[in-house]
Amino acid sequence: MAQKTVLRKPKGFIDVYKYKPGEEKDRTHYCPGCGHGIIHKLIAEALEDFDIVEKSIVISPVGCSVFAYYYFDTGNLQVAHGRAPAVGTAVSRANPDSVVISYQGDGDLAAIGGNNILQAANRGENMVVVFVNNAIYGMTGGQMAPTTLTGQKTTTTPYGRNPVTDGYPLQMCELISQLTAPVYVTRTSLHDMPGIRKARAAIRKGIQNAMDRKGFSFVEVLSMCPSGWKMEPVQAQDWIRDRMLERFPTGTFRDSSDEAVRIERPVPVMDPEKVKEILGYESLKTSNLKKNPNALFNKVALRVAGFGGQGIMSTGIALANVGMEYGYKVSWLPSYGPEMRGGTANCSVKVQEETIGAAECTEPNMVIAMNQPSLEKFERILVPDGVLMYNSTLIEVEPTRKDLRVYPIPVTGMADALGDTRVQSMVNVGAFAAITGMFDPGEISGLMSSLFGGKSEKVIQLNEEAVRKGYDYVRENFS
Amino acid sequence: MSEHREYPFPEIDPDICKGCRLCVAACPTDVLVISPKLNSKGFHYSEYVGQGCIGCGNCFYVCPEPSAVTVYLKGYVPEEEVS
Numbered sequence: 001m002a003q004k005t006v007l008r009k010p011k012g013f014i015d016v017y018k019y020k021p022g023e024e025k026d027r028t029h030y031c032p033g034c035g036h037g038i039i040h041k042l043i044a045e046a047l048e049d050f051d052i053v054e055k056s057i058v059i060s061p062v063g064c065s066v067f068a069y070y071y072f073d074t075g076n077l078q079v080a081h082g083r084a085p086a087v088g089t090a091v092s093r094a095n096p097d098s099v100v101i102s103y104q105g106d107g108d109l110a111a112i113g114g115n116n117i118l119q120a121a122n123r124g125e126n127m128v129v130v131f132v133n134n135a136i137y138g139m140t141g142g143q144m145a146p147t148t149l150t151g152q153k154t155t156t157t158p159y160g161r162n163p164v165t166d167g168y169p170l171q172m173c174e175l176i177s178q179l180t181a182p183v184y185v186t187r188t189s190l191h192d193m194p195g196i197r198k199a200r201a202a203i204r205k206g207i208q209n210a211m212d213r214k215g216f217s218f219v220e221v222l223s224m225c226p227s228g229w230k231m232e233p234v235q236a237q238d239w240i241r242d243r244m245l246e247r248f249p250t251g252t253f254r255d256s257s258d259e260a261v262r263i264e265r266p267v268p269v270m271d272p273e274k275v276k277e278i279l280g281y282e283s284l285k286t287s288n289l290k291k292n293p294n295a296l297f298n299k300v301a302l303r304v305a306g307f308g309g310q311g312i313m314s315t316g317i318a319l320a321n322v323g324m325e326y327g328y329k330v331s332w333l334p335s336y337g338p339e340m341r342g343g344t345a346n347c348s349v350k351v352q353e354e355t356i357g358a359a360e361c362t363e364p365n366m367v368i369a370m371n372q373p374s375l376e377k378f379e380r381i382l383v384p385d386g387v388l389m390y391n392s393t394l395i396e397v398e399p400t401r402k403d404l405r406v407y408p409i410p411v412t413g414m415a416d417a418l419g420d421t422r423v424q425s426m427v428n429v430g431a432f433a434a435i436t437g438m439f440d441p442g443e444i445s446g447l448m449s450s451l452f453g454g455k456s457e458k459v460i461q462l463n464e465e466a467v468r469k470g471y472d473y474v475r476e477n478f479s
Numbered sequence: 480m481s482e483h484r485e486y487p488f489p490e491i492d493p494d495i496c497k498g499c500r501l502c503v504a505a506c507p508t509d510v511l512v513i514s515p516k517l518n519s520k521g522f523h524y525s526e527y528v529g530q531g532c533i534g535c536g537n538c539f540y541v542c543p544e545p546s547a548v549t550v551y552l553k554g555y556v557p558e559e560e561v562s
Contacts, residue, residue, distance in 0.1 A: 003554070004552065005551070005552045005553070005554045005555040005556070006549065006550065006551050006552060006555050007536050007539040007540075007548075007549065007550040007552070008539075008546075008549040008550075009545045009546040009549070010545070013545050013546075026495060026546065027495050027497075027544060027546070027547075028543070028544060028545065030543060030544075031497075032497035032498060032499035032522070032543075033497075033499030033500075033501055033543060034543050035543065036543065037542070037543025037544055037545065038540070038541065038542070038543050040543075040545065041540070041542075041543075041545055042540075044545065071545070192505075193505050193537050193540070193541065196540050196541060197540070200540065226499070232500070233499040233500060233501050234500055234501060234503075234504045237501070237504070
């Protein structure tokens with residue numbers, strides 16, 4: 001490569017950060033003096049210099065660098081917390097010619113992803129892992145991380161990390177260099193210019209190893225978190241030098257890059273026809289559909305929504321199960337917050353004759369809204385002429401759209417009248433059967449015992465009655 | 480790029496600079512200073528004093544903001560002059 005005559009923003013970066021929301025598409029989201037920007041630049045420069053921008057795939061972690069995909073002009077995947085090496089494994093195996101760069105922080109890699117990184121390293125997956133160690137959880141506000149130093153004050157160790165209660169700072173290079181498979185394990189630091197230049201050399205070597213399919217390279221970089229450490233950036237560099245280097249000495253723990261032989265793994269099956277054969281696709285096409293002669297629908301994309309505890313999920317599961325018994329293709333996809341009850345919840349249910357692609361109903365042709373906020377939210381995404389069934393016990397305001405087929409049904413009231421609010425979901429199932437004509441209420445009752453296996457006869461009977469009530473209500477009031 | 484200068488020299492985008500001062504600390508010839516002026520984001524940005532750059536690239540490599548610092552080294556031919 002010719003000597004550079006200009007040092008400028010490397011071509012490994014996207015010119016204008018178009019995937020970044022907001023106005024500031026010409027700059028990163030990182031705090032002033034953050035080490036991530038430096039490390040990003042070293043990677044992006046190597047991508048340009050090695051001419052591999054097009055064949056590289058950067059795996060973004062969870063942490064401040066969760067948005068690395070805003071910046072790198074490569075293939076990008078943003079993955080679950082700590083799972084970058086697992087996803088990197090998949091990418092590397094599926095496309096052995098790609099250059100996989102797994103970018104992770106210390107909370108991501110050493111805490112929740114501790115096992116993932118060890119297993120990927122132990123398998124010698126062909127990738128370079130850039131491990132940014134700043135001894136703290138930066139994004140979430142400066143909590144103790146696995147790599148937090150003994151005595152270091154964080155928001156969760158206000159008196160300093162105490163080994164008696166908090167253990168010792170995890171030394172990942174030392175751990176990983178105990179394994180047989182990794183080819184290159186090194187620790188560098190951003191605390192001064194020689195350190196940054198060594199980090200640059202290490203990142204380039206790791207990327208070169210990945211290009212040459214030599215296996216697993218692990219490049220740790222000690223990095224500043226001025227905001228989390230509550231320091232000025234230059235002071236933060238000094239803190240790395242004075243405090244971190246003692247526990248995290250820089251140096252190369254393993255380097256068998258020169259001797260390593262090119263990894264050849266079994267070629268993955270990429271031919272769609274072969275994949276179908278392996279998955280038994282042909283057998284999926286044979287139909288045992290018992291289509292109800294009165295069916296008004298042959299394809300339902302349903303959204304059920306309401307408060308947690310209103311039987312949202314069980315309505316969906318019940319409908320999917322009944323659909324499956326009839327021989328339809330079905331899917332059920334829940335979506336809810338962390339709370340068990342009281343939060344908002346919704347689920348997508350598909351019941352159709354042909355094979356289902358995406359399970360989420362982004363354009364439902366039917367919505368069951370159990371409370372007002374759900375009606376307002378999901379009324380909007382119904383297809384023209386769609387079916388809107390809502391719980392008129394709790395919803396007093398009428399839907400605004402005029403093109404819909406609307407079924408106000410006092411679901412909660414009917415369930416209460418039966419003596420148990422929890423049977424709301426079965427009232428929904430009965431009403432669904434009547435509206436769509438897809439299921440016969442008598443048959444559903446027969447399926448109850450399998451759905452409610454292990455419950456008492458009384459419970460099964462109550463549910464059967466609720467199905468019948470829902471079915472009859474629709475028949476009596478809307479036909 | 481502005482008219483002046485002898486190569487090498489750094490060019491710092493005053494509006495992108497977040498004023499972290501890492502480049503000021505990393506410069507071996509102390510030719511970068513923090514401006515008394517503020518940029519549109521409220522940062523005192525870094526500035527080249529106009530002479531004395533030796534083209535070591537420290538400011539470029541230490542700067543965490545990808546497009547804030549450009550260093551034009553000896554032998555650089557501006558694009559408009561490339562034919």
